[in-house]
Amino acid sequence: MIEAWQFVIRNPEQMVEWTLEHLWVTFIACSIAVILGVPLGIYITDKGKEQIADAVLYLAEITMTIPSLAIFGFLMFILAAIGLPSIGFTPAVIALIIYAQLPILRNTYVAIRQVDPAMIEAGKGMGMSERQLLFRVKLPLSVPVIMAGLRTAIVMTIAIATIAAVIGFGGLGQAIWWGIRGARMDLIIAGGVSVAILGLLTDIFLSRVQRWVTPKGLKEM
Amino acid sequence: MIKLDRVTKVYPGGTEAVREASFEVEKGEICVLLGPSGCGKTTTMKMINLLIHITAGKIYIDGVDNTKIDEDELRRNIGYAIQDIGLFPHMTVRQNIETVPVLKGWTKAERAKRVETLLELVGMGSGEFIDKYPSELSGGQRQRVGVARALGADPPILLMDEPFGAIDPITRARLQDEFLKIQREIKKTVVFVTHDIHEAIKMGDKIALMNEGELVQYDTPANLLYRPKNGFVEKFVGADRALKGLQLIRVKEFMWGFPPTVKTDETAQAARQRMKREGINQMVVVGEGRKFLGWVEWADLEKGKMVSEIMKPSSDVATVDTVLNEALSIMLSTRLNNLAIVNEDNRLEGMLSFDAIRKALSETAQRGESE
Amino acid sequence: MRRQVVLVSLIALCIGLTVWVTSMDRVGIMFPFTWEGMAKHAQRHLQLVFVAEIIAIAIGVPLGVLVTRPGFKKLAIPIIGGASAGQSVPSMAIVAIMVPLIGLGFRPAMVALIIWGVLPILRNSYAAINDINPAIIEAARGMGMTRGQIVRKIELPLALPVIMTGIRVSTVVLVGSATLAALVAGGGLGEIILVGVFVGEPLIILQGGAPAAAMAITMGFILERIERWMTPRGLRVKAEIS
Numbered sequence: 094m095i096e097a098w099q100f101v102i103r104n105p106e107q108m109v110e111w112t113l114e115h116l117w118v119t120f121i122a123c124s125i126a127v128i129l130g131v132p133l134g135i136y137i138t139d140k141g142k143e144q145i146a147d148a149v150l151y152l153a154e155i156t157m158t159i160p161s162l163a164i165f166g167f168l169m170f171i172l173a174a175i176g177l178p179s180i181g182f183t184p185a186v187i188a189l190i191i192y193a194q195l196p197i198l199r200n201t202y203v204a205i206r207q208v209d210p211a212m213i214e215a216g217k218g219m220g221m222s223e224r225q226l227l228f229r230v231k232l233p234l235s236v237p238v239i240m241a242g243l244r245t246a247i248v249m250t251i252a253i254a255t256i257a258a259v260i261g262f263g264g265l266g267q268a269i270w271w272g273i274r275g276a277r278m279d280l281i282i283a284g285g286v287s288v289a290i291l292g293l294l295t296d297i298f299l300s301r302v303q304r305w306v307t308p309k310g311l312k313e314m
Numbered sequence: 315m316i317k318l319d320r321v322t323k324v325y326p327g328g329t330e331a332v333r334e335a336s337f338e339v340e341k342g343e344i345c346v347l348l349g350p351s352g353c354g355k356t357t358t359m360k361m362i363n364l365l366i367h368i369t370a371g372k373i374y375i376d377g378v379d380n381t382k383i384d385e386d387e388l389r390r391n392i393g394y395a396i397q398d399i400g401l402f403p404h405m406t407v408r409q410n411i412e413t414v415p416v417l418k419g420w421t422k423a424e425r426a427k428r429v430e431t432l433l434e435l436v437g438m439g440s441g442e443f444i445d446k447y448p449s450e451l452s453g454g455q456r457q458r459v460g461v462a463r464a465l466g467a468d469p470p471i472l473l474m475d476e477p478f479g480a481i482d483p484i485t486r487a488r489l490q491d492e493f494l495k496i497q498r499e500i501k502k503t504v505v506f507v508t509h510d511i512h513e514a515i516k517m518g519d520k521i522a523l524m525n526e527g528e529l530v531q532y533d534t535p536a537n538l539l540y541r542p543k544n545g546f547v548e549k550f551v552g553a554d555r556a557l558k559g560l561q562l563i564r565v566k567e568f569m570w571g572f573p574p575t576v577k578t579d580e581t582a583q584a585a586r587q588r589m590k591r592e593g594i595n596q597m598v599v600v601g602e603g604r605k606f607l608g609w610v611e612w613a614d615l616e617k618g619k620m621v622s623e624i625m626k627p628s629s630d631v632a633t634v635d636t637v638l639n640e641a642l643s644i645m646l647s648t649r650l651n652n653l654a655i656v657n658e659d660n661r662l663e664g665m666l667s668f669d670a671i672r673k674a675l676s677e678t679a680q681r682g683e684s685e
Numbered sequence: 686m687r688r689q690v691v692l693v694s695l696i697a698l699c700i701g702l703t704v705w706v707t708s709m710d711r712v713g714i715m716f717p718f719t720w721e722g723m724a725k726h727a728q729r730h731l732q733l734v735f736v737a738e739i740i741a742i743a744i745g746v747p748l749g750v751l752v753t754r755p756g757f758k759k760l761a762i763p764i765i766g767g768a769s770a771g772q773s774v775p776s777m778a779i780v781a782i783m784v785p786l787i788g789l790g791f792r793p794a795m796v797a798l799i800i801w802g803v804l805p806i807l808r809n810s811y812a813a814i815n816d817i818n819p820a821i822i823e824a825a826r827g828m829g830m831t832r833g834q835i836v837r838k839i840e841l842p843l844a845l846p847v848i849m850t851g852i853r854v855s856t857v858v859l860v861g862s863a864t865l866a867a868l869v870a871g872g873g874l875g876e877i878i879l880v881g882v883f884v885g886e887p888l889i890i891l892q893g894g895a896p897a898a899a900m901a902i903t904m905g906f907i908l909e910r911i912e913r914w915m916t917p918r919g920l921r922v923k924a925e926i927s
C-alpha cells in the first residue's frame with residue numbers, strides 16, 4: 094500500500110499520462126458511439142422496421158455478453174489480415190466503439206418508442222413535419238433515457254479500456270498489466286485503486302449530469 | 315357481533331386518526347363507514363382485523379376482545395377485500411380464492427367444491443374463469459374474484475375497503491346490486507368503507523359517518539338523510555337529500571315486517587276483526603306458505619262471506635331491495651295505498667304503506683324550510 | 686425467428702473459429718493448444734464461473750431479501766447503494782486489488798469473481814421484493830398469512846423472475862470476467878488468451894476468446910429460457926402486453 098503511494102508520488106507525470114490516455118480513449122470511443130448509435134437507434138424505430146429492430150437489438154444484447162478479450166482477439170486477427178496496426182490504440186478504440194454503442198443504441202430505441210403517442214399526435218396536429226417532430230418532440234423527450242445509456246456506455250468503456258492494456262493500449266490498465274508481468278505489487282495497487290476511483294467518480298459525475306439534462310417538466314415531483 | 319368501545323388510534327408521529335369511536339355492528343348487517351378522505355375509515359376498519367394496532371379502547375368480536383385472539387387466526391376468520399383488490403398475480407382465480415381454505419387446511423375436495431360455489435355466487439361459475447390469471451380478467455371480474463376470495467373460508471365477518479372504488483360507474487352499480495343479492499343469501503356481518511354517499515345509502519343497513527377521526531352519526535340511511543344530527547351531516551349528505559332518499563333508500567327501511575294477513579279460506583268476519591284491531595283498511599291475502607295473492611279492502615267486506623270471494627287478486631309487488639321511488643311508482647300505477655313486499659318465491663316479507671313514505675318526506679321538507 | 690438466426694450464427698462463428706484454430710498444424714511460430722488443453726482450460730473456466738456464481742447467489746439473494754425486511758431497512762441504502770456504485774468499478778480493478786490481499790492463484794480469482802458476481806444479484810433481489818405492490822402484501826396479511834407464508838407464497842414467487850434476471854446477468858458477466866482470472870494465475874480460457882498476447886498471435890487469442898464467447902452467449906440463452914420458464918404464467922401474460 095505504502096509502496097503504491099510512493100510510486101504515485103514519484104511518478105506523477107506517468108499517472109497523469111495514463112489517466113489522460115484512459116479518458117481520451119473513452120471520450121473518442123463514446124463520441125463516435127453516439128454519432129453512430131443514436132441515428133441507428135432512431136432509424137430502426139421507423140414503421141415497418143420492427144423485424145430489423147428486433148434483430149439489431151438482440152445482436153447488440155448478445156454482443157454485450159461477449160468477453161472483451163475475445164473481441165480484442167477477433168479484431169487483432171481482422172486488422173492484421175487487412176494490414177492495419179493490430180495492437181495498441183487501433184484495436185482498443187474499435188472494440189470500445191462497438192461496446193459503447195450498444196447501450197446507446199438500445200436506449201435511443203427504447204426512449205423514442207416510449208414517447209407518448211398522444212404527444213406525437215399533437216405535434217402532427219400542429220402541422221409538424223417528420224423532421225420537426227423528431228427534433229422538437231421525440232428527441233427532447235428521449236434525452237434522459239439516452240443519457241442513461243450514455244452513462245452506462247462511459248462506465249463500461251472505462252472498464253474495458255483497462256483490459257485493453259493487455260493488447261498494448263496504455264491507460265491506467267497499463268499499471269496493472271506491467272505490475273502483473275513484473276511482479277510489481279506497487280504498480281498493481283496504484284493501477285487498481287486509481288481505476289476503481291476513476292470508475293466511481295465518473296459514475297457519480299454522470300448521475301449528476303443525468304439529473305441536470307432531464308427537462309424540468311419530466312423530473313419526478 | 316362487532317363492538318367498538320371508545321377506540322382510538324394515534325399513529326407514530328402523532329396523527330390521531332380515530333378518536334374514541336364506539337358503535338356496534340349487528341350480525342348479518344352491512345355497516346358502512348362513510349366520510350371524506352382521510353377521516354379515519356380505513357384505520358377504523360383495519361383495527362377490526364388488527365392490521366393496525368389499537369392505541370386505546372377495545373374491539374369485541376362476538377363478545378371476545380380481538381387482541382386476545384391470535385392475529386393470524388383472527389384474520390383467517392374475517393374476510394378481507396380491498397380497493398386495489400390485491401389479487402395475487404401469480405395465482406389463478408382458483409388459487410386466489412382457495413388461499414384461506416388452504417391456510418386452514420381444508421382438503422382438496424372441500425376446496426374445489428367451495429371455489430365452485432363461490433364462483434357461482436359471484437356470477438362467474440361457467441368454469442371458463444377458474445384457471446385464468448388476474449391479468450386475463452376485466453376490472454369488474456377481478457372485483458368479483460376479490461369478493462369471492464374474501465368469502466373463501468366462509469367467514470362470518472367481511473371487511474371491504476372501497477371494494478368497488480376503482481371501476482366505472484356502470485360496472486360499479488352492477489357489482490353493488492350483485493353484492494346486495496349475494497348478501498341476502500349469505501347474511502354476513504359486513505363492514506364496508508366508502509367515501510361515496512350514494513354507495514353508502516345503497517349498501518348500508520347502518521351508516522357510520524365519520525369526520526376528522528370522530529364518529530359523527532351512526533344511524534340508518536333514512537335517519538342520516540331525514541334526521542341529520544348536525545350541520546356537518548346535513549352538508550355531507552347534500553341538499554338534495556329528499557330526492558336521494560327516494561332514489562337510494564330501500565323498501566326494507568320503511569316496510570312493516572310481519573304485517574297482519576288473512577288467508578283465502580278464512581271468513582270476511584275474521585278479516586274485519588283483524589283489520590279493526592290493527593287500524594288498517596287494506597290487508598294482505600296470502601295462500602299456502604305465505605305466498606302473496608292479493609288484498610282485501612274494508613269497503614268490500616260486506617260483499618261476500620269468504621275472503622276468497624271479496625279479495626282483489628294482485629301481482630304488483632316489490633322486494634326489500636327495491637328503492638323507494640320505484641316502489642312509489644308501482645303504488646301509483648296500482649292505485650293502492652299499500653304494496654306487498656315479497657322474496658324471490660313470492661312469499662310475503664312485509665308491507666309498505668304510502669303514509670310511511672309521505673311522513674318521512676314531509677319531515678325532511680319541514681326541516682328544509684326551517685333552515 | 687430472426688433472433689434464432691442471430692443467436693445460432695454467432696455461436697456457430699465462435700465454435701467454428703475455435704475448431705479451425707485448434708485443428709491447425711501451426712499458428713505462426715507456435716503450435717495451437719491441443720484439444721486436451723482446450724478441454725482442460727474450458728473446464729477450469731466453467732469451474733470458476735459456477736463456483737463463484739453459486740456462492741454469489743448464496744450471498745446475494747438472502748442479503749437482498751434481508752434488507753427489504755422492516756428491521757433492516759436502514760442497511761438497504763448503504764448496501765444497495767454500494768452494490769450499484771460497485772458496478773462502476775472495472776472488473777480488472779477488482780482482480781488487481783485481490784492480488785496484494787490474497788496473492789496469486791485460484792483463490793483471488795474466485796474472490797474477485799464472487800464480488801463482481803454478487804452485485805447484480807443483490808440489486809435485483811432487493812428491487813424485486815421492494816417493487817411488489819404493497820396492496821398484495823396487505824391482502825395476504827389481511828387473509829391471515831403468517832410472515833413466513835407471505836415470504837414463501839407471495840414475495841418469493843413474485844420476485845423470482847427479477848432475481849433470475851440478476852442471476853443471468855451475473856453469470857454472463859462472470860464468464861467474461863473469468864477470462865481475467867488468468868492475469869492472477871487463476872487459470873481458465875484467459876490463460877490461452879494471455880499466451881496469444883505474449884507471443885503476439887491473434888489466432889491464439891481467438892482460440893481462448895471464441896470458446897469463452899460461445900460459452901457466454903449459450904449460457905445467456907439457456908438462463909433466459911429458465912427465467913421465462915420460472916416466471917409464473919400470470920406474470921408472463923402481463924409482461925407480453927407491456
Ligand SMILES: Nc1ncnc2c1ncn2[C@@H]1O[C@H](COP(=O)(O)OP(=O)(O)O)[C@@H](O)[C@H]1O
Binds near residue numbers: 329352353355356
Ligand atoms: N400508516 C400511517 N401512518 C401515519 N398516519 C397515517 C397512516 N395511515 C393513515 N394515516 C393518517 O390517518 C388519517 C386517517 O387515514 P385513513 O384511515 O386512511 O383515512 P380514510 O380511509 O378515511 O381515507 C389520515 O390523516 C392519514 O394521513
Ligand SMILES: [Mg+2]
Binds near residue numbers: 356
Ligand atoms: Mg381509506
